[in-house]
Amino acid sequence: MRKLGFTLAEVLITLGIIGVIATLTLPTLMSNTAEREYSTALKKAISALTEAVQMQVALENISFDEMVDKSSDADTETNSLYAFLVNRMQTEKYAENEGDDCQEGADAGSAQCLSYGGLMDGNVAMFFRDGSAIIYNAEETIESNDCVDAMGEDVNCFKVVYDVNGYKKPNLLANCKGKDGRGKAPITDSAGSIDGTECTSKNFVARDQYPVKLHGVAAYPNSPAARYIFNKK
Numbered sequence: 001m002r003k004l005g006f007t008l009a010e011v012l013i014t015l016g017i018i019g020v021i022a023t024l025t026l027p028t029l030m031s032n033t034a035e036r037e038y039s040t041a042l043k044k045a046i047s048a049l050t051e052a053v054q055m056q057v058a059l060e061n062i063s064f065d066e067m068v069d070k071s072s073d074a075d076t077e078t079n080s081l082y083a084f085l086v087n088r089m090q091t092e093k094y095a096e097n098e099g100d101d102c103q104e105g106a107d108a109g110s111a112q113c114l115s116y117g118g119l120m121d122g123n124v125a126m127f128f129r130d131g132s133a134i135i136y137n138a139e140e141t142i143e144s145n146d147c148v149d150a151m152g153e154d155v156n157c158f159k160v161v162y163d164v165n166g167y168k169k170p171n172l173l174a175n176c177k178g179k180d181g182r183g184k185a186p187i188t189d190s191a192g193s194i195d196g197t198e199c200t201s202k203n204f205v206a207r208d209q210y211p212v213k214l215h216g217v218a219a220y221p222n223s224p225a226a227r228y229i230f231n232k233k
Helices: 007-062 083-087 226-229
Strands: 092-096 123-127 133-139 144-149 154-163 209-215 218-221
Touching: 007 083, 007 144, 007 154, 007 209, 007 226, 083 092, 083 123, 144 209, 209 226
Parallel strands: none
Antiparallel strands: 092 123, 123 133, 133 154, 144 154, 154 209, 209 218
16 A cells, blocks of 8 residues: 655755745845835825925925024024924934934944934934934035925925934945845945936845935935835835
């Protein structure tokens, strides 16, 4: 009578095949999951910033263009980005990214130290209730930065960085540099990641930080990577 079942060799071969398939597909699945999470978070943040500034315009007639005071004053009564974030977004000032002040109670360079690649001097991180953060130069005003609007015209704006998961790693800018010959994504958080090649599904590298520009009565993605993930369905 013939026995039904599999031999040990057959079982091991099957497990080996499953392992190879998992090795090939899991990185892609994890990357796609991260992209969806980042896309949802960035869309939510840009929508919240836009709704908040539109409410401020309705109540106080102050858009981003009228926020001319330096945010480093920490004065919620001034027309500053800091005041807007505290009053309309219900955020809290975290800490300046300098030395041991990177986080109150934490040493600079620790796991809880927010980094953003030296994009701006005088950085301050303001945290939303979900743990994400908006990072900006507390020493500048709306008149200090020029952006380009949808019509290609130069406009005054705030340049900020939105960090999807706050102080959690990797604290790097998403970029469009693709992967190397070994399938490794570049580790980069330089300012050069903001400009350059437009992103596609083949060269986009998912990270947790995305440049955003604030001008007029809206917020907009401000890099090829940010535009790619924002428009991703």
